Amino acid sequence: xxxxxxxxxxxxxxxxxxxxxxxxxxxxxxxxxxxxxxxxxxxxxxxxxxxxxxxxxxxxxxxxxxxxxx
Amino acid sequence: xxxxxxxxxxxxxxxxxxxxxxxxxxxxxxxxxxxxxxxxxxxxxxxxxxxxxxxxxxxxxxxxxxxxxxxxxxxxxxxxxxxxxxxxxxxxxxxxxxxxxxxxxxxxxxxxxxxxxxxxxxxxxxxxxxxxxxxxxxxxxxxxxxxxxxxxxxxxxxxxxxxxxxxxxxxxxxxxxxxxxxxxxxxxxxxxxxxxxxxxxxxxxxxxxxxxxxxxxxxxxxxxxxxxxxxxxxxxxxxxxxxxxxxxxxxxxxxxxxxxxxxxxxxxxxxxxxxxxxxxxxxxxxxxxxxxxxxxxxxxxxxxxxxxxxxxxxxxxxxxxxxxxxxxxxxxxxxxxxxxxxxxxxxxxxxxxxxxxxxxxxxxxxxxxxxxxxxxxxxxxxxxxxxxxxxxxxxxxxxxxxxxxxxxxxxxxxxxxxxxxxxxxxxxxxxxxxxxxxxxxxxxxxxxx
Numbered sequence: 001x002x003x004x005x006x007x008x009x010x011x012x013x014x015x016x017x018x019x020x021x022x023x024x025x026x027x028x029x030x031x032x033x034x035x036x037x038x039x040x041x042x043x044x045x046x047x048x049x050x051x052x053x054x055x056x057x058x059x060x061x062x063x064x065x066x067x068x069x070x
Numbered sequence: 071x072x073x074x075x076x077x078x079x080x081x082x083x084x085x086x087x088x089x090x091x092x093x094x095x096x097x098x099x100x101x102x103x104x105x106x107x108x109x110x111x112x113x114x115x116x117x118x119x120x121x122x123x124x125x126x127x128x129x130x131x132x133x134x135x136x137x138x139x140x141x142x143x144x145x146x147x148x149x150x151x152x153x154x155x156x157x158x159x160x161x162x163x164x165x166x167x168x169x170x171x172x173x174x175x176x177x178x179x180x181x182x183x184x185x186x187x188x189x190x191x192x193x194x195x196x197x198x199x200x201x202x203x204x205x206x207x208x209x210x211x212x213x214x215x216x217x218x219x220x221x222x223x224x225x226x227x228x229x230x231x232x233x234x235x236x237x238x239x240x241x242x243x244x245x246x247x248x249x250x251x252x253x254x255x256x257x258x259x260x261x262x263x264x265x266x267x268x269x270x271x272x273x274x275x276x277x278x279x280x281x282x283x284x285x286x287x288x289x290x291x292x293x294x295x296x297x298x299x300x301x302x303x304x305x306x307x308x309x310x311x312x313x314x315x316x317x318x319x320x321x322x323x324x325x326x327x328x329x330x331x332x333x334x335x336x337x338x339x340x341x342x343x344x345x346x347x348x349x350x351x352x353x354x355x356x357x358x359x360x361x362x363x364x365x366x367x368x369x370x371x372x373x374x375x376x377x378x379x380x381x382x383x384x385x386x387x388x389x390x391x392x393x394x395x396x397x398x399x400x401x402x403x404x405x406x407x408x409x410x411x412x413x414x415x416x417x418x419x420x421x422x423x424x425x426x427x428x429x430x431x432x433x434x435x436x437x438x439x440x441x442x443x444x445x446x447x448x449x450x451x452x453x454x455x456x457x458x459x460x461x462x463x464x465x466x467x468x469x470x471x472x473x474x475x476x477x478x479x480x481x482x483x484x485x486x487x488x489x490x491x492x493x494x495x496x497x498x499x500x501x502x503x504x505x506x507x508x509x510x511x512x513x514x515x516x517x518x519x
Contacts, residue, residue, distance in 0.1 A: 009210055009217070010210065012296075013210070013217070013220065016288070017285075017288050017289070017292065017293060019284075020280070020281040020282075020284035020285050020288070021224070021228075021281055021285075023277075023280070023281065023284075024277045024278060024280065024281035027273075027276075027277035027280070028273070028274050028277055031273050031277070032273070033269055033270050033273070035267065035269075035270035037267070038267045038270040038271055038274060039270075039274065041261075041262065041267075042231060042235065042274055045230075045231045045234055045235070046227050046228075046231050049226070049227045049230045049231065050223070050227055053223060053226065053227075054200070054203060057196055057197075057199055057200040057203070058197075058200050060196045060197075061195060061196040061197025061198070061199065061200045062197060064114060064195055064196060064197065065195060065197045068114045068115055068195075
């Protein structure tokens, strides 16, 4: 099967698996008390964790690939 | 609000005092960690194919996935079950189990990290994972690893956020009693903390817990089994009950490990009065039924595979029934179920904590055995294209390097527990409990940092 641009996997991940995440974010914005500072703080932490994962992998991966042949 | 008697002084004790036994344990785990690093350097230096029993896709034959991917499936199951316990405490107010919620949370974070590490071990080098992330939009169509990475990253970010947010008000209230050398870390956790935010953070945490609980069946009973069932449909990797079976196994091993860690903390810090026997007995009942469910799903596999199954599934089932590992797994499950129901029905005769820990360990190892068999068997008999075109029927036996690296991930998780015990309180303290720890004349020197 040729690789299509839009595949069933994308519908599964973004249409079904991520549903609880969308509902969670809606709950944060619609639920009381309304406090957008805390929501922004939560997104901030999430971004920091994503950044730490990606940058950490990049640094460790690059270091190891420079040091070893495999 | 709670009926649980928590003594905050004793919860903070591990952060303030360190016993001789702790140092001995830390030394042993450090030695194991060094052995792990040595084996990893060896694998990186000579290549995965050269030092493991794993064959390369299309080159050397044999199974391309082995103990590492079996270990990945096991760790990810442990992670999902661990956080399910913690999230359930928050979502449905199971306040009785609050004393074990953070132990389960920490287990989840460590298990997710170990799941990711197993993928790194299987792929050979961490930069390949980085490449998979960069290539994700293009590989998500066909790469199971792209899905793995998406699942692990999503879960890791959600659970880390959950843990950090739940620590903000707590750390800020008891900071004067925490180790001073960790001040930068505590400053990061409590960044911009304001007591007015507590109510909203609680609401955010509740929704986070709801999302995490909903994701458990979607990921552990969905994406992970789908990863296998959608790849070339190998025999043994698909079936109507595959998702439910994997979810049951995952939660069984997770609960077994939560039980073990709970008992370890109770014993090590004398928390028997805070984590009561009652909690252990309740968890025993749940574990008994989960283990029974695992046996039931195994019967599904055997019966449907043995009785007029298509040729390839029939051959795989027949092969599985001849494997010693299969019967060791069945033995482990049956023995565990008998003992667990004995503990429930005749607690005076059967219920004792060391036996419960033993049964929990037996179950966790049995499920690991099943997961590795599940991964390897489908690949040993490539009966469906495109795998038939890639490599011939193979054999698989993990090498010493694989064993050291996989067991090393268990040691690393233990090491992680030892470290985290010295960084955050392992039982969540509620407002009224934190009040009891308010700074006194001697302690308020660091207050307000």
